[in-house]
Amino acid sequence: MPTLEELLKKHGVTPMENPSSGPRAKLLNQVNRMLTEIENYEDAGDMNADNAKFWWAPQSVNGKRKVTAKYGGRAVDNLSTYVDDSVSAVKSILQSYRAIIEDSDDATWASEEEKRNS
Incomplete structure (x- = not known):
């Protein structure tokens, strides 16, 4: 019998964070x-926007789209890159970012937390 945690992971569901949850959960x-x-x-045009409310830039530059991890309204240092301006490339880097975050713990993001709390 699978646990709730196993089922949530299998189906890609992250329980809703609460304000006291750590940076890993927020990311x-x-x-x-x-x-x-x-x-x-x-298509790439669907990613165009008037503002940067998502992790991908609202416009591409020279056929590339910047993708930057963010939480708490601020960019995460060193977790930003340019990929081809395509939905598949952006989706792929987002999946890579998720794998990195899953492999991390809150201590990984300590400097980010300090930046947000100062």
Whole structure:
């Protein structure tokens, strides 16, 4: 009989964070939101926007799109890169970011927490 935690993981569901949850949980929640959002996109034009409310830049530059991890309204240092301006490339880097975040713990993000609390 699978546990609830195993079922949540299998189906890609992250329990809703609460304000006291750590940076890893916040980042996982955010990356999963980005992956859910981009799932309905069909081409690069769907990623264009008037503002940068998502992890991908609202416009491409020279055929590349910047993707930056964020939480608490701020970019995460050193977790930003340029990929080809395609939905599949952005989705792929988001999946890579999620794997990195899953392999981390709150201590990994200690400097980010300090930046947000100062």
